[in-house]
Amino acid sequence: MIDLRSDTCSRPTPAMRTAMAHADVGDDVYGDDPTARALEHATAALLGKEAAVYMPTGTMTNQVAIRAHTEPGDAVLFDQSAHVYLLKGGALAAYAGVLPRLLPGVRGIFQPHDLDHAIGRAHRFFPATIQAPARLLCVENTHNLGGGAVWPLDTLLAVAARGREHALALHLDGARLWHASAATGISEARYAAPFDTVSVCFSKALGAPVGSCLAGTAAFIARARRFKQQIGGGFRQAGIIAAGALHALEHHRPRLLKTHQLAARFAAGIARIDGIALDLATVETNIVRFSLARHDAAAFVEAAHARGLYLLPSGAGAVRAVFYLDIGEDEVDAALRIIGATLAQLPAAGAAPPAAAGAGY
Ligand SMILES: Cc1ncc(COP(=O)(O)O)c(C=O)c1O
Missing domain, CATH: 3.40.640.10 (Type I PLP-dependent aspartate aminotransferase-like (Major domain))
Incomplete structure (x- = not known):
């Protein structure tokens, strides 16, 4: 994971x-x-x-x-x-x-x-x-x-x-x-x-x-x-x-800037994925909060989890990813691939079967 x-x-x-x-x-x-x-x-x-x-x-x-x-x-x-x-x-x-x-x-x-x-x-x-x-x-x-x-x-x-x-x-x-x-x-x-x-x-x-x-x-x-x-x-x-x-x-403490660079790399990557809404100017440190244009955040987080990526639903319709010293560029790139694949397969909100809507959160 x-x-x-x-x-x-x-x-x-x-x-x-x-x-x-x-x-x-x-x-x-x-x-x-x-x-x-x-x-x-x-x-x-x-x-x-x-x-x-x-x-x-x-x-x-x-x-x-x-x-x-x-x-x-x-x-x-x-x-x-x-x-x-x-x-x-x-x-x-x-x-x-x-x-x-x-x-x-x-x-x-x-x-x-x-x-x-x-x-x-x-x-x-x-x-x-x-x-x-x-x-x-x-x-x-x-x-x-x-x-x-x-x-x-x-x-x-x-x-x-x-x-x-x-x-x-x-x-x-x-x-x-x-x-x-x-x-x-x-x-x-x-x-x-x-x-x-x-x-x-x-x-x-x-x-x-x-x-x-x-x-x-x-x-x-x-x-x-x-x-x-x-x-x-x-x-x-x-x-x-x-x-x-x-x-x-x-x-x-002297190494924290690395986590900001990882967050920026991740943010630039997801901003290019169709269906993600993110203002890059809001990514200032090690936290990235983004929204989904067409998908339910809770269903998205569940689907990404099934593919090996843990994210957190964070407020209505938003998702958060946080970067820390154990994470490297390879994990960032793998996370981007998982997010792209997850969104490509996930039914848009409204089309999702009732049991999946808001599941667990
Ligand atoms: C801004 C802020 N303050 C306080 C806390 C609480 O810290 P702890 O989890 O050590 O109780 C957190 C935890 O995430 C936090 O983000």
Whole structure:
């Protein structure tokens, strides 16, 4: 199978496994794991923040950040297609208990005036207590459901400045921040600078098996450690997995541009296939989201799977392919052949037998 569902499908390399096998470890709940500490220091330094805390997942770093920035009942501003709002099994409501206020971004990127509209203006006839207070703004860079879109730095800075004018705390979901930096040459620290907290993932873009870090001020990270423990994130010998993340940071981060080139090669190939709708300008990093002009996306994904290619249906009528370090040009070319053959054989939507329509998704 060629697996293009997600960059989380990457596997640890032999060198990474060796680093993990030889990691120095201790009980991380007692603060004794030297490798987890080294990862936290390296990540904080890279992001230009005082401190960082290692956790099992990006879901946890984001939820802990939101919990630590807010009180239950507060409002948090997100783009309407933010990963942390749409795809985490309702964690926002179940854990932090906050109220999402959605911003009308395009491919995940919104404008300063969108904050003004979402927050509104106070008026003396309108009791301040009547609305959930807006406390936090979350930004995602690169934007997953936006097809790996990179925030233009000037828009990012303007949005952050407007957020400050509204007295919001600022959190960056940088699960794939490394990809934004690889694409633009703008450092992770520069992107992170306007934000109070930043979450980054080692398990997807960078190809480590486990883990994410949340970075911010030392005081905020001390508070976040309490919520990490509360939510069951207290590791014991974390060093074994932290060593994989450190290895990824050092050895895989410099290679990410390769995954953008593979995505561009794939995108150029499918754009030539009759029945695919794709604006090549939307392919900025390692994610390609495309639509099908005449076919049902779920049926197409099933048919491609039967031919040896794993893709993911991604929103109404769209399909996503994600590129990572285990994929090479041969797999890209084979994937293009499978997509061409699949579309040539698949009945157009409407002509499909009823049982196949929307099957399984
Ligand atoms: C933008 C974004 N944020 C957060 C997450 C959550 O990360 P994890 O799968 O490690 O919980 C993901 C996962 O794909 C993601 O794409």
